[in-house]
Amino acid sequence: MTRQFPQKCNDIATRAEEFKMEDVSLVASDTEDVTSRILCREKQMAMLYSLMGEPSQPTCPSVFIYGHGATGKTLVVSTLLKAASLPHAFVNCIECQTSRQLLDSILDQVANHKPHPENNYSSLNRCENMNTFVRLLKKTIEERGIENQTVYIVLDKAERLRNMDGNLLPAFLNLSQLSGCNVCVFLLSQIVWEKFLFGFGSNHFEPFIIHFPDYTKSELLEIIASDCPKGYSAEFYSSYVNLLMSIFYMVCRDLNEIRHLAQLNFPKYVEPITKGEASEKDSHKLWRHIEPHLKKALQTVYLREVTSEQWEKYQRDEISQTGQSSILPSSSRTQIELPFYSKYLLIAAYLASYNPARYDRRFFSKNSGKVKKSAVNRKKETSHQLLGPRAFPLDRLMAIFYSIVDSRVAPTANIFSQISSLVTLQLLAQVGHEDQLDTPKYKCTVSLEFIRSIARTVSFDVIRYLYDFVK
Amino acid sequence: TPRKDIVPHITERRTPCKTPAKVLEHARARLHVSAVPDSLPCREHEFDDIYTFVRSKILDGTGGCMYISGVPGTGKTATVTEVMSFLRKEVEEDEDFPEFTLVEINGMKLTEPHQAFVQILKNLTGQKATAEHASQLLEKYFTSAAGRKQPIVLLVDELDLLWTRKQGVLYSIFDWPSRPKARLIVLAIANTMDLPERIMMNRISSRLGLTRMTFQPYTFKQLQSIVQSRLEGLQAFEPDAIQLAARKVAAVSGDARRALDICRRATELAETTKPTGKSKGPLVGMKHVDAALTEMFSSPKIVAMRQASRHEQIFLRAIATEFKMSGLEEGSFEKVLIQHISICRLEGLHPPVVSEVAAVCSRLASCRLILLESGTNELKQRIRLNVSQDDVTYALRDHSE
Numbered sequence: 001m002t003r004q005f006p007q008k009c010n011d012i013a014t015r016a017e018e019f020k021m022e023d024v025s026l027v028a029s030d031t032e033d034v035t036s037r038i039l040c041r042e043k044q045m046a047m048l049y050s051l052m053g054e055p056s057q058p059t060c061p062s063v064f065i066y067g068h069g070a071t072g073k074t075l076v077v078s079t080l081l082k083a084a085s086l087p088h089a090f091v092n093c094i095e096c097q098t099s100r101q102l103l104d105s106i107l108d109q110v111a112n113h114k115p116h117p118e119n120n121y122s123s124l125n126r127c128e129n130m131n132t133f134v135r136l137l138k139k140t141i142e143e144r145g146i147e148n149q150t151v152y153i154v155l156d157k158a159e160r161l162r163n164m165d166g167n168l169l170p171a172f173l174n175l176s177q178l179s180g181c182n183v184c185v186f187l188l189s190q191i192v193w194e195k196f197l198f199g200f201g202s203n204h205f206e207p208f209i210i211h212f213p214d215y216t217k218s219e220l221l222e223i224i225a226s227d228c229p230k231g232y233s234a235e236f237y238s239s240y241v242n243l244l245m246s247i248f249y250m251v252c253r254d255l256n257e258i259r260h261l262a263q264l265n266f267p268k269y270v271e272p273i274t275k276g277e278a279s280e281k282d283s284h285k286l287w288r289h290i291e292p293h294l295k296k297a298l299q300t301v302y303l304r305e306v307t308s309e310q311w312e313k314y315q316r317d318e319i320s321q322t323g324q325s326s327i328l329p330s331s332s333r334t335q336i337e338l339p340f341y342s343k344y345l346l347i348a349a350y351l352a353s354y355n356p357a358r359y360d361r362r363f364f365s366k367n368s369g370k371v372k373k374s375a376v377n378r379k380k381e382t383s384h385q386l387l388g389p390r391a392f393p394l395d396r397l398m399a400i401f402y403s404i405v406d407s408r409v410a411p412t413a414n415i416f417s418q419i420s421s422l423v424t425l426q427l428l429a430q431v432g433h434e435d436q437l438d439t440p441k442y443k444c445t446v447s448l449e450f451i452r453s454i455a456r457t458v459s460f461d462v463i464r465y466l467y468d469f470v471k
Numbered sequence: 472t473p474r475k476d477i478v479p480h481i482t483e484r485r486t487p488c489k490t491p492a493k494v495l496e497h498a499r500a501r502l503h504v505s506a507v508p509d510s511l512p513c514r515e516h517e518f519d520d521i522y523t524f525v526r527s528k529i530l531d532g533t534g535g536c537m538y539i540s541g542v543p544g545t546g547k548t549a550t551v552t553e554v555m556s557f558l559r560k561e562v563e564e565d566e567d568f569p570e571f572t573l574v575e576i577n578g579m580k581l582t583e584p585h586q587a588f589v590q591i592l593k594n595l596t597g598q599k600a601t602a603e604h605a606s607q608l609l610e611k612y613f614t615s616a617a618g619r620k621q622p623i624v625l626l627v628d629e630l631d632l633l634w635t636r637k638q639g640v641l642y643s644i645f646d647w648p649s650r651p652k653a654r655l656i657v658l659a660i661a662n663t664m665d666l667p668e669r670i671m672m673n674r675i676s677s678r679l680g681l682t683r684m685t686f687q688p689y690t691f692k693q694l695q696s697i698v699q700s701r702l703e704g705l706q707a708f709e710p711d712a713i714q715l716a717a718r719k720v721a722a723v724s725g726d727a728r729r730a731l732d733i734c735r736r737a738t739e740l741a742e743t744t745k746p747t748g749k750s751k752g753p754l755v756g757m758k759h760v761d762a763a764l765t766e767m768f769s770s771p772k773i774v775a776m777r778q779a780s781r782h783e784q785i786f787l788r789a790i791a792t793e794f795k796m797s798g799l800e801e802g803s804f805e806k807v808l809i810q811h812i813s814i815c816r817l818e819g820l821h822p823p824v825v826s827e828v829a830a831v832c833s834r835l836a837s838c839r840l841i842l843l844e845s846g847t848n849e850l851k852q853r854i855r856l857n858v859s860q861d862d863v864t865y866a867l868r869d870h871s872e
Contacts, residue, residue, distance in 0.1 A: 194829040195849060 038079060039226060040219040041072050044212055048080060051208065052184070055086060055149040059184040060208045061176040064158075064196075066189050067212030070255040073188045076212075077154055087144070088152035093160035099168055103127040106153055111140045130171045134179045141181050150182045158187035162196060169196065173204040214253055217245060224259055229266065236280050240269050243287055247294045252302070264301065264308055268293050268315050335453060336425075341409065342418045343454050346444070347462060348401040349428055350451045353389035353444035355467045357396065363465050364403040383468050385448065391431040391441040394419075404460065495738050495755070498707040502698070502735045504728050507549055512700045513693040514550050520684060521554045525656055529558075529571055529622050534648035534655040536679050540664045541686025544726030547660050548628060550686075555624070572623045578632030584640045587633055591625065606643060616652035623655045630661040634670055641671060645678040688725025691717040697727055698734055707738065712760045719764050729767075736763035772858050775838060776866040782823060784867055785814050786831050790841065790856055791863050804832065804852040 038045065051060055065073050081088040089109035096102035104123040108115065115121040124140075127133050141147055153175070155161065161169045176183045185207075189196075193209055215223065225238035244262055252258060269290050272278040278285045300306040306314075338346065355363065384390075397419070402409070409415065422428045423442070431441045444451075455462040463469045491497045500506065511518070521537070528535050541547050555573055562568050574594045576587055585602035592598055592605040592612075600608060612619075625644070627633070633640045648655045663669070664685055667676035689697070694717035702708060713734070720730040737759040744759070776787060789810035793802040796810075812822040823831075829849070836843045842855045856863065 192826065194826045197829055197833045 038072065038076060039223050040215060041076050041212070044210060045076055045080065047210060048076070052080075052086075052150065052152075057150070058176075058182055059150050061183070061205050062173045062185040062187065062207035064187045064189070064193055064207040064209045065212060066192055066209070068214055068254075069190060070257075071212040071214060073212050074156055077186055077188065081152055081154070086152055087146050087149060088154060090154045090156070092156045093164075094157045096160075096164075099130075099165050100126075100128055102164070102168075103130070103133045107133070107136055107140055110137065110151060110153075111144060130165070130167055134171070134175070137175075137183070138179050138181055141179075147181065150184055152184050152186060154186040154188065156188045158189040159191050159195075161187075170204040173207060177205070215255060217249060220249075220253070220255060220258060221245065223255060224262055227259075232270070233280070239283060240266065240286075243269075243290060244294065247291070247298060248302070251298070257302075260308070261297065261301070264311060265290070265294060265297060267312075338454070339418065340458070341405070341415060342422060343458050344405050344460075345397070345401055345415070345418055346422060346427055346446065347451060347455055347458075347460060348397055348404060349392075349422070349442060349444040350446065350462070351404075351465055352392040352396050352400055354384045355465070356384070357392075359467050360396070360400070363467075363470075364400055385468050389443045389445065391443050394440050394442070397442065404465075494705060494707050495742050498702055498705050498755075499735055499738050501701045501705070502731050502738070504731055506701070508701065511546055511549055511553060512696050513689065514546050514686075517546075517550055517684060517686060518554060521551060521658070522557065524682065525554060525558065525624060525658070528656045529569060529624075532569075532622065532654055534622075534650070534653050534657075535682065536645055536648055536657045536659065537682045537684065538667065538679055539658060539660045539684045539686065540662065540666065542688055542724065542726070543662060544724070544728040545686040545688055546727060547686050551626060551658055551660065555626070570621050572621050573626065574623060575626045576628070578627070578629035581632070584633045584635045587627075587640050587644070595623070606639075609643070609647070613647040613650050613653040613655060616654070621654075623653075625655060625657045627657065627659045630659045631663070631666055631670070638670075638672055638675060642675050642678075645675055649678060689721060689727055689730075690725070691721035694721055694725070694727060694730045698730060701731075706754075708734070708755045709757065712737065712755050712757050715757055716760050716764070719768075723768070733760065733763045733767060736766065770862075772840060773862055773866045775840060776858070776863065779835075779840075780831075781820075782811075782827070782831050783835055785818070785820075786811055786828065786835060787840070787856075787863050788867055789814055790854060791860050794856070794860060801853050801855050803850070804829075804854060805850040807832075807854055808850075 048063075051063060053059060065077065067073055078090055081090070087110065089106045091102060091105050091109070093102065096105070104125065104127050107113075107125050107127055108123050111124050113124040115123060125132075125136050127136055141151060153172070155172065161172070171178060172185050172187070175185055187207065193207070221238060221241055224241045225234065228234050228237040241262055244265065245258065248258055248261060269286060272282075272286060272289055273280060278289075297311070301308060301311050351363075398411070419428070419442075423430055427444070427446050429443045429445050431443050451462055489496075491500045521539075524535070524537055539547050539551065558571070559573075562570055572595065574591055576590045576594075578584075578587075581587055581590065583602075585606075588602050588605035588609055589600065592600060592609055595609075595612065598608070627644060630641075633644070635641075644657060644659070647653050648657050659679075664683075667679050671679070691714070695713055698708075698713050698717065702713075716730055716733045716737070720726060720733065723729075734755075737755050740759045740762050741755040776784070779787070786807070789807050790802065792814070793807050793810045794800060797806070808825065808828055811828055815822040832841070832843070832852075832854070835841045839857050842857050844853050
């Protein structure tokens, strides 16, 4: 059933370590510049090279490559295949809703067929299932005359395969055996192999597993510093990246993100130099200039509250205006214009969600009676703010609503339709859909900040009515 | 088109079948399930019942239904087929006996219950139609007797597979015989006795009528005589050996096919063993039958557990320990993992990492020694044993000694 190659795997791994660079340099010269272009992935590339071998040699039926986002999985595999101009198909599984799209596009790429206007964007074959795919793959390979070469099929975001037809993933793992051709399937994913394993049985070939580890700090530095902008020395740029990393490395190790931030904030960094206030040597001055700026960026640009475009614009005309607050972060723009009674309904819903029902009398009854001083020996309760909102019936909402609204409000259709429109605005959520009319239950799904700002507009003190804050 | 090469087919036979030369080869050929004898022993009574039923209906020119049930391997289909061939012979010999048409359908051979109409119509008239159209044509065919003189015998095998939500197919099949001009006799065969009560609507089971017949499982004496009748004139078996096979099979299921299979396997075993000096010929003895029986009846799970790798065995033990500790018949993967690691520590093995244990778990699940719930909630995955805990301890204790 399961065939594993522990012996062979160890073999390859040790060989790859031994040779490392030599192995890479052995391969044809046109791939040399590729290896120099991809930084800090020498070991993985050497391992892939030794696995792939010569085009005519049989390879491992499937290779599973995993690692976090932005660790160069796709880059390494696609450049390797392109540089050596090996016959291959590269498919992103997210793009394929159905298995037919996936299989069709693989066959098209293996046959070097591109959908374009002249052929009406049609693919070469109609391939509905794995059975046809295996048959057509063999035919396609024979027609192109590449029987004695390894054909590579790369499936990016392979975790999507688990949700497609059940036989798809096992068949891809066994493809070279099923088709009888020299096919190697690369699976690229961010999740580990065990999560694939539990989905189906183990009647398949175990793939060879390669891990792409995260870049270390120095590796990140090396990679980002390699795209130094013109007109500045490499040392200057790498010292800038170093400063940037000291702020961002704690929260973010994603290469793409840091690279983006480096690009975005560089004009600000060199501003003193362009103005003539400092030179490239004054690193201390530059640091003092950039540090508050970067910290601000951490709270705004990194969280995408301010778009990159806004940030760049702000940097450009900051000279004229000073206030950083001129940009409104999107989270503080949570003001929604609501009708008067809707505001009260929402406040009532919030109070009903976060107050225990047994204290309603104490808060809302006109003659609230004596509150016993039992607060001392009350048990330590978990804050209701932490537990999240609870469901409440409509009756309780209306009772609280009438007690917090000072004027007399008739329970018109208008009021009730406002409740249901709050549900459509997703400020309230209906819980349990069994009876829509009889006794609907709701939950309030807005934050404390939001409700406080709403309450401020109608000058109502919410905090005074919240159990958690009063006790 | 390349469609042809995806249609599966059996490779053609190059060399002709061997004609049996030795005694044991003869015996094997006769014991094969496909070698149905001309007359079935031990089913004379049932034969008579069915025969008189069909014969009287044909002679009267009326229609009717008969429901035949019994566990697999009790000779239902063979008996009915024998009745039909007997009647066919009677038509040829007896001038007065009216001709009849025989239509056979098998629920298992149909892709979809409504295809039954298509099959029946094709067998009756040679006409091809869609299922809906065929049902209309058959309706007309059975209501009017225009241009038709022969009575029809409809033989429906594997009746339970013709069940649909609306039960239209079953209703039609049992409704046609009650038409005045239909002259249709339906013989329905299924495995369960209470099928009409369980799955059919009242209006169908009432049309089915009360003519029912149950084929009892064979007793050991009947099984013995079946095997003996097949081996008539051949000196291949010790009589005790046949009796042993018959008794074992009768105790479990009373399935004649199973008894024949065991005897066949025993002859194969006897052939491979070298004949000892004093016995005159290769005779199938008790020990061969016993070996064949253990081969067929013994559970492969214990063997699988004994042959499993060390960590797989430790994992099974970890499950058993976890069940013993919690008192439940179900445990989560993380709990079993903790047990697994502690067992490894006790045994002085290097404790494995989670992914290795996950691979062990999925391997055991794929050979069905343990059951996993579907879904991919890794550590919270619920695990159950597919064998009894005693089997696990038995298999693993034995092995470690």
